[in-house]
Amino acid sequence: MTEEELMLQQLFDEDKLTDKQKKIIVAAIETFSEKGYAASSTSEIAKKAGVAEGTIFRHYKTKKELLVSIVAPLMTKFIAPLVVKDFNKVLDREFETVEEFLRAMIENRRDLLIRMLPVVKIMFQEIPFQPELREQFLELVVKNIFNRVEKVIKGYQEKGLLIDMPPESIARLTITNILGFLFSRYILFPHLEWDDELEIERTIQFIMHGVGKKD
Amino acid sequence: MTEEELMLQQLFDEDKLTDKQKKIIVAAIETFSEKGYAASSTSEIAKKAGVAEGTIFRHYKTKKELLVSIVAPLMTKFIAPLVVKDFNKVLDREFETVEEFLRAMIENRRDLLIRMLPVVKIMFQEIPFQPELREQFLELVVKNIFNRVEKVIKGYQEKGLLIDMPPESIARLTITNILGFLFSRYILFPHLEWDDELEIERTIQFIMHGVGKKD
Amino acid sequence: MTEEELMLQQLFDEDKLTDKQKKIIVAAIETFSEKGYAASSTSEIAKKAGVAEGTIFRHYKTKKELLVSIVAPLMTKFIAPLVVKDFNKVLDREFETVEEFLRAMIENRRDLLIRMLPVVKIMFQEIPFQPELREQFLELVVKNIFNRVEKVIKGYQEKGLLIDMPPESIARLTITNILGFLFSRYILFPHLEWDDELEIERTIQFIMHGVGKKD
Amino acid sequence: MTEEELMLQQLFDEDKLTDKQKKIIVAAIETFSEKGYAASSTSEIAKKAGVAEGTIFRHYKTKKELLVSIVAPLMTKFIAPLVVKDFNKVLDREFETVEEFLRAMIENRRDLLIRMLPVVKIMFQEIPFQPELREQFLELVVKNIFNRVEKVIKGYQEKGLLIDMPPESIARLTITNILGFLFSRYILFPHLEWDDELEIERTIQFIMHGVGKKD
DNA sequence: AATGAATGAGGTTTCATTCAT
DNA sequence: GATGAATGAAACCTCATTCAT
Numbered sequence: 001m002t003e004e005e006l007m008l009q010q011l012f013d014e015d016k017l018t019d020k021q022k023k024i025i026v027a028a029i030e031t032f033s034e035k036g037y038a039a040s041s042t043s044e045i046a047k048k049a050g051v052a053e054g055t056i057f058r059h060y061k062t063k064k065e066l067l068v069s070i071v072a073p074l075m076t077k078f079i080a081p082l083v084v085k086d087f088n089k090v091l092d093r094e095f096e097t098v099e100e101f102l103r104a105m106i107e108n109r110r111d112l113l114i115r116m117l118p119v120v121k122i123m124f125q126e127i128p129f130q131p132e133l134r135e136q137f138l139e140l141v142v143k144n145i146f147n148r149v150e151k152v153i154k155g156y157q158e159k160g161l162l163i164d165m166p167p168e169s170i171a172r173l174t175i176t177n178i179l180g181f182l183f184s185r186y187i188l189f190p191h192l193e194w195d196d197e198l199e200i201e202r203t204i205q206f207i208m209h210g211v212g213k214k215d
Numbered sequence: 216m217t218e219e220e221l222m223l224q225q226l227f228d229e230d231k232l233t234d235k236q237k238k239i240i241v242a243a244i245e246t247f248s249e250k251g252y253a254a255s256s257t258s259e260i261a262k263k264a265g266v267a268e269g270t271i272f273r274h275y276k277t278k279k280e281l282l283v284s285i286v287a288p289l290m291t292k293f294i295a296p297l298v299v300k301d302f303n304k305v306l307d308r309e310f311e312t313v314e315e316f317l318r319a320m321i322e323n324r325r326d327l328l329i330r331m332l333p334v335v336k337i338m339f340q341e342i343p344f345q346p347e348l349r350e351q352f353l354e355l356v357v358k359n360i361f362n363r364v365e366k367v368i369k370g371y372q373e374k375g376l377l378i379d380m381p382p383e384s385i386a387r388l389t390i391t392n393i394l395g396f397l398f399s400r401y402i403l404f405p406h407l408e409w410d411d412e413l414e415i416e417r418t419i420q421f422i423m424h425g426v427g428k429k430d
Numbered sequence: 431m432t433e434e435e436l437m438l439q440q441l442f443d444e445d446k447l448t449d450k451q452k453k454i455i456v457a458a459i460e461t462f463s464e465k466g467y468a469a470s471s472t473s474e475i476a477k478k479a480g481v482a483e484g485t486i487f488r489h490y491k492t493k494k495e496l497l498v499s500i501v502a503p504l505m506t507k508f509i510a511p512l513v514v515k516d517f518n519k520v521l522d523r524e525f526e527t528v529e530e531f532l533r534a535m536i537e538n539r540r541d542l543l544i545r546m547l548p549v550v551k552i553m554f555q556e557i558p559f560q561p562e563l564r565e566q567f568l569e570l571v572v573k574n575i576f577n578r579v580e581k582v583i584k585g586y587q588e589k590g591l592l593i594d595m596p597p598e599s600i601a602r603l604t605i606t607n608i609l610g611f612l613f614s615r616y617i618l619f620p621h622l623e624w625d626d627e628l629e630i631e632r633t634i635q636f637i638m639h640g641v642g643k644k645d
Numbered sequence: 646m647t648e649e650e651l652m653l654q655q656l657f658d659e660d661k662l663t664d665k666q667k668k669i670i671v672a673a674i675e676t677f678s679e680k681g682y683a684a685s686s687t688s689e690i691a692k693k694a695g696v697a698e699g700t701i702f703r704h705y706k707t708k709k710e711l712l713v714s715i716v717a718p719l720m721t722k723f724i725a726p727l728v729v730k731d732f733n734k735v736l737d738r739e740f741e742t743v744e745e746f747l748r749a750m751i752e753n754r755r756d757l758l759i760r761m762l763p764v765v766k767i768m769f770q771e772i773p774f775q776p777e778l779r780e781q782f783l784e785l786v787v788k789n790i791f792n793r794v795e796k797v798i799k800g801y802q803e804k805g806l807l808i809d810m811p812p813e814s815i816a817r818l819t820i821t822n823i824l825g826f827l828f829s830r831y832i833l834f835p836h837l838e839w840d841d842e843l844e845i846e847r848t849i850q851f852i853m854h855g856v857g858k859k860d
Numbered sequence: 861a862a863t864g865a866a867t868g869a870g871g872t873t874t875c876a877t878t879c880a881t
Numbered sequence: 882g883a884t885g886a887a888t889g890a891a892a893c894c895t896c897a898t899t900c901a902t
Contacts, residue, residue, distance in 0.1 A: 018886070036344050038253035042872060052888045057873060059886090125340070128402065129251050163424075165417060172399060173392065173421045180391030187343070202380060206388045209378075210425035235862080257897060267863040272898060448865070466774050468683035472893060482867045487894060489865090555770070558832060559681050593854075595847060602829060603822065603851045610821030617773070632810060636818045639808075640855035665883080687876060697884040702877060867899080874892065881884080 012073060021059050023049040028066055033118035037067055037126050068132055071123045074116055075140045081108060098161050101152070102204050106178060110200075117186050146171055177207050226288045226331065236274050238264040243281055248333035252282055252341050283347055286338045289331055290355045296323065313376050316367070317419050321393060325415075332401050361386055392422050441503045441546065451489050453479040458496055463548035467497055467556050498562055501553045504546055505570045511538065528591050531582070532634050536608060540630075547616050576601055607637050656718045656761065666704050668694040673711055678763035682712055682771050713777055716768045719761055720785045726753065727793050743806050746797070747849050751823060755845075762831050791816055822852050 012025065027049035031040040042063055046053040060066040095101040113120055127133050150167040157163075162170065181203045185194055227240065242264035246255040257278055261268045275281040310316040328335055342348050365382040372378075377385060396418045400409055442455065457479035461470040472493055476483040490496040525531040543550055557563050580597040587593075592600065611633045615624055657670065672694035676685040687708055691698045705711040740746040758765055772778050795812040802808075807815060826848045830839055 020887075036251070036253055038251055039344065041870075043870080053872090054874080054889065055887055058888095061873090063872065121343075125343070128336070128340070129254065165420075169414070169417050173395075173418070176392060176395030176399065177388065180388075180395050184387060184391065199384070202384050203388070205380075206425060208425045210421060210423045233861085256895075258895085268897090269864065269899080270862055273861070273863095276898095278897065450866075466681070466683055468681055469774065471891075473891080483893090484868065484895080485866055488867095491894090493893065551773075555773070558766070558770070559684065595850075599844070599847050603825075603848070606822060606825030606829065607818065610818075610825050614817060614821065629814070632814050633818070635810075636855060638855045640851060640853045663882085686874075688874085698876090699878080699885065700883055703882070703884095706877095708876065863900105863902080865899105865901095867897105869896090871895065872893090875890090876888100878886105878888080879884105880886095 020049070020051050020055055024051055024056055024059065024066075025070060027051075029070055029118050029122070032067065032070070032122045037122065037129075042066075064130070064132075067122070067126065067130070068136075070119060071126065071133055072136055074119050074123060075136060077116075078109065078112065079141055079144045098156050099204055099208060101156075102174070102207060103200075106200055106204070110182070113182055114186060121187060145175075149175075174207055177203055226292060226334070235264070235266050235270055239266060239271055239274065239281075240285060244285055244333050244337070247282065247285070247337045252337065253344075257281075279345070279347075282337070282341065282345070285334060286341065286348055287351060289334050289338060290351055292331075293324065293327065294356055294359045313371050314419055314423060316371075317389070317422060318415075321415060321419070325397075328397060329401065336402055360390075364390075389422055392418055441507060441549070450479070450481050450485055454481055454486055454489065454496075455500060457481075459500055459548050459552070462497065462500070462552045467552065468559075472496075494560070494562075497552070497556065497560070498566075500549060501556065501563055502566055504549045504553060505566060507546075508539065508542065509571055509574045528586050529634055529638060531586075532604070532637060533630070536630055536634070540612070543612055544616060551617060575605075579605075604637055607633055656715075656722060656764065665694070665696050665700055669696060669701055669704065669711075670715060674715055674763050674767070677712065677715070677767045682767065683774075687711075709775070709777075712767070712771065712775070715764060716771065716778055717781060719764045719768060720781055722761075723754065723757065724786055724789045727789055743801050744849055744853060746801075747819070747852060748845075751845060751849070755827075758827060759831065766832055790820075794820075819852055822848055 012022075017025070024045065027045045028040075031045050031048060034040075042056055043053050045066075046056055049056075056066065060069060095104065123133065123137075127137055146168060149171045153162060153167040153170050157167070181199060185196070185199065227237075232240070239260065242260045243255075246260050246263060249255075257271055258268050260281075261271055264271075271281065275284060310319060338348065338352075342352055361383065364386045368377060368382040368385050372382070396414060400411070400414065442452075447455070454475065457475045458470075461475050461478060464470075472486055473483050475496075476486055479486075486496065490499060525534060553563065553567075557567055576598060579601045583592060583597040583600050587597070611629060615626070615629065657667075662670070669690065672690045673685075676690050676693060679685075687701055688698050690711075691701055694701075701711065705714060740749060768778065768782075772782055791813065794816045798807060798812040798815050802812070826844060830841070830844065
């Protein structure tokens with residue numbers, strides 16, 4: 001419960017939520033994440049939250065609104081550091097090498113992603129089926145991240161630190177590897193033993209140098 | 216319809232399916248893929264297939280059996296070339312470089328994956344929620360592929376064509392990038408314009424050399 | 431039950447209704463008529479019909495569709511004799527006086543209206559709230575009846591048997607009195623004692639001569 | 646709002662209503678009239694009134710009490726002039742002809758009826774379903790009006806101004822026509838164009854002389 | 861083999877009403 | 882007096898599954 005409240009703080013601290021609302025959100029996240037949105041029943045969520053079923057619908061007009069209200073804040077939270085003014089200037093100054101930049105970004109967002117893992121899971125599960133989520137995701141995350149990240153990539157390309165592949169491809173491949181690691185690590189095979197720091201290092205190394213032997 | 220029948224041939228040719236069964240499977244694949252398993256109703260599938268609701272349950276005892284009967288064959292089909300005897304010897308002889316091997320593997324399985332895309336989508340959507348599927352997937356695909364692929368990787372490492380990272384990490388990173396491309400290309404953003412051949416080339420290049428400039 | 435089935439025969443004989451469907455309709459008519467559409471629950475109707483609640487929704491997609499499917503046939507049935515070809519010619523020949531015509535019309539439709547009384551009640555209760563019913567009513571009943579009746583009225587006016595008031599006003603006033611009688615007789619005060627033949631005679635007399643004393 | 650307040654003054658001036666109560670009543674009348682009592686929700690009324698849901702139940706114990714508190718005053722208001730002492734003497738002196746009497750009565754109550762139309766609509770809609778209202782209506786309106794009106798009719802019959810039909814029939818037919826006009830005019834087809842004065846004249850003419858040509 | 865009417869459990873949502881603040 | 886969060890019963894409706902034909 002403590003951990004869930006911490007997670008809620010991260011996602012929802014700005015809103016003033018009543019006690020019951022918090023319980024509903026925690027229960028909904030847990031249920032959606034375990035069984036998927038469509039297979040979760042509001043009655044089950046209500047029971048798990050210790051709340052009358054009607055209470056859910058007093059706060060969220062529909063079940064889908066409950067879903068969106070859970071997933072949407074994650075998106076804005078996730079891109080938060082990217083919408084800080086003068087983002088790239090800061091980056092240029094702070095990180096001399098791409099490795100440092102990658103390591104900082106991964107560290108920076110990893111905590112959030114891990115803590116939000118159930119919500120992240122819900123988000124990726126439902127994006128293919130919920131047009132609202134898809135639009136929000138494209139609007140908030142894809143446009144923002146890709147725009148900003150492409151600028152950063154161009155900067156490093158001009159410094160001669162990255163190859164001349166189109167920035168959007170570099171962005172796609174890089175993000176794929178970061179999410180792919182997290183996905184394997186925390187969603188597909190969480191029960192295997194992982195040396196996180198080592199795997200992150202390997203992922204960064206892979207992104208930078210591939211797996212081919214330089215000779 | 217012709218395309219769907221072709222797809223069925225690929226997946227189900229060994230079974231003798233009646234005409235109605237084929238229609239049911241085609242309709243189920245389409246519906247599960249569009250709306251997800253839990254959000255698809257058997258009545259909708261029956262309507263789309265042009266059969267009576269009862270007919271579905273004559274062939275598949277439950278809705279879940281219908282799901283499994285659709286997804287399971289894909290897994291065996293997918294790993295088919297890997298279970299051929301002397302798989303790695305064949306590989307060793309045929310491919311002198313890792314690039315060639317990767318290109319061949321991607322080309323070889325890509326057609327199947329793309330043609331089966333709706334089924335692939337269903338598979339990945341439902342694996343987290345259906346223990347039966349998860350077990351089958353781990354047993355058939357993960358163990359088989361990783362075992363075999365690790366052997367191949369070791370072979371190339373001995374030839375000095377791959378870096379000394381542990382084989383399972385190389386496998387993970389490589390597969391992540393291939394699936395990551397297919398996922399972005401066909402599931403997340405199928406409506407964007409893609410130059411497939413080019414992106415595959417870039418993915419292979421990325422796997423081999425990363426994005427850092429060699430100097 | 432026998433009477434309800436007779437009523438159903440009148441209203442629905444052309445459709446092939448299953449046994450359960452008939453029971454649903456009978457129960458729905460009874461319930462809607464007693465409590466009003468909005469205050470009737472589908473579960474109550476199902477219980478009264480001796481049917482599972484789901485069965486109602488197999489035949490009628492929504493509760494409103496059930497309402498419409500009950501009321502709509504009444505409208506077409508009611509105007510049936512008016513859409514017979516050469517309606518007015520027949521009338522002209524058969525009835526020399528307006529009184530005879532009125533008496534014939536009242537007799538002719540009265541049976542139907544009385545037998546259908548619960549449905550008639552439902553219809554008038556719901557027309558103000560259900561746009562679908564209102565439109566159907568205007569389209570089928572008002573346009574048809576008024577058009578035809580106005581022709582008849584003009585015929586009698588040309589013969590010098592009716593005063594020169596505009597036909598639509600004569601129609602409105604006449605219909606008002608017929609329905610007003612039936613409404614008072616069967617809906618407002620059914621428990622009072624009525625001499626039907628006498629009241630009909632008085633209503634006709636009233637329509638023809640008013641209540642003012644001719645001197 | 647001004648018009649609604651005027652209407653409220655007419656109906657409710659004797660009670661000391663708080664500001665919120667007035668808003669609740671106005672909102673309830675509007676909602677009940679538009680959608681019917683059973684299909685109106687207290688939450689919608691509260692929203693429309695700009696008060697909290699609980700506030701309604703502070704003033705009216707149940708939803709039905711709210712209904713009754715709206716409709717009941719109309720009944721007493723409506724029969725007000727009829728319960729004035731020496732009603733018929735006054736009438737006898739003032740109106741030499743039945744036409745004048747009818748015209749005066751219609752004019753006199755028409756304003757009230759039109760202004761109160763939403764409440765009238767509610768009243769007629771709900772009388773068949775609410776025993777309380779039905780009893781009140783029978784007690785206050787029917788008995789009072791019929792008793793008094795029959796006396797008036799007998800007076801005119803003795804003067805030789807009305808035919809010898811039983812007074813209750815004359816009353817029924819007359820009232821039918823007046824209400825029938827108002828019902829058609831304001832409830833069934835309010836959107837059609839009407840020449841009110843003309844229709845009233847025709848209704849009076851019809852009541853007095855019918856539609857048969859005197860020859 | 862195929863149908864489709866029927867089921868009843870369970871889904872989401874609405875609602876009148878209560879009560880702590 | 883007023884609020885509005887909370888309730889839980891009941892509303893409408895959906896659905897996987899069964900079974901007589």
